[in-house]
Amino acid sequence: MASKPQFMETPIPMRLRDALAGYEWRQDALGRSSAHVFRLEADGRAPVYLKTELVDPLGELTDEVARLRWLASQGLACPDVIAHESDGEREWLLMSALPGSDLVSEELTPPVERVRLLANALRRLHAIDIAACPFDHRLENRIETARARLLAGHVDEDDFDETRLGRSAEDLFRELEAKRPSTEDFVVTHGDACLPNFMADGDRFSGFIDCGRLGIADRHQDIALVCGSIEYNFGEELVAEFLKVYGNFEPKAEKMAYYRLLDEFF
Template identity: 35%
Template sequence: MSSEAARDLAGAPRDDVPVPAAVRRLAAGTVPRPVWRNEIGGLTYELPGRAYVKWSPTVDLAVEAERLTWAGRFTAVPRVLEQGADEDGSWLVTAALPGRNAIEHPPAHAVHAVGAGLRALHEALPAAECPFSWEVADRLVHLHDPDEPGRLRVEHGVTPAEARRILADPPDGERVVCHGDACAPNTIVDEHGWTGHVDLGALGTGDRWADLAVATWSTVWNFGPGWEAPLLDAYGIAPDPDRTRYYRLLWDLT
């Protein structure tokens, strides 16, 4: 969900979506319920029996399966049940976590859970042992041209030349294992608070503000203005406008 299109298109399917052959096979005669569709054609279905299957025509979901298996040693993430691929795409079957997507809860409860859950994730995952990276240098390899029409959104308040200059000078920060897509929908929440995290395909070491910048930004997309400060309060950290600006710009351009 790293672009304007992502915020417009990622979400619960609003119309009928075709069920990939692999998902039909995994459903074993039951009816899979589509629950999410992302901006690059990926689909998530709920299978009867409290399991979910992600399917993607473009992304190798073995990458996420590997990260889930590692992270599951330390914190609450979905347990991998099956992973595979064929000529049409890749799939990942996981056990369900208790609770529901954060955006299905009232904003005050959801935002507190997202902030507290992200702090717990950062504290639980040992950065020194993490075999995966989400560092700035790795992400800049995939930098899009900010001069590309429509790529650099007006809300960043910078020119393409300024964007390149900012991104060439990353801020210092404390290394943690980042979620990699800490948008509100990727925290699972029940009536008591956060219960786990999903969608960890980009998990890896990085500056904690790489997650916080996106988590706070997503409160605007999902709940409207006014929820960024409560999320930071729940996490237990003061605002950092410079790091927030840097990592939001990096998010959009990579």
């Protein structure tokens, strides 16, 4: 078995220990979440992913389990939850691996095609009836969660967007409250809609990952982050292609800026 970080020397829950015997471990460093993520592979067995994080009232693994199960019930592709365990110190989530690669790493497919896959996938998610979704991420709730993360010291000021570096989290929170939009255009949002959280197998969209923030919110929650991710990874010119394929939507500049501000707290 490949070497694992020191914290993994703590006991793994028995059910997981048996399930993971014989796998080679490789840590996934692409995401920005507080969880440690590993891809596990073994000859003759399907690859799986393991996420683990310290038990915390503001942790997201329990949220992700509920959302993955709900998303699958809606007929949308996402990882299967194989096991979810907690030992009082850590939570552990074992999931199936989706085919293909994330939309940053899928280099065999041209960026413009990846952007079109993303637009169509997001449009399908946003078309779900919000009455079917039990996860409420309206601003009233998300601002309170942002406040809780601020008070718990979970906001990383060193990871702010370049235009906000040097400012304090307290200063940004005051701006978050002062600039809250007066209206919200509700859809079922992914909540962390950036290119690494969408998977493709060649020219086919293969599913949504990192779904712990999925919930009912203004569609700008996703559109703001998606457009920023496209511009960062592929260039500004493909943002227009995304919006064309997504269709029937004119982004509001003030909301695009606001939801990027909100994202600094997560």
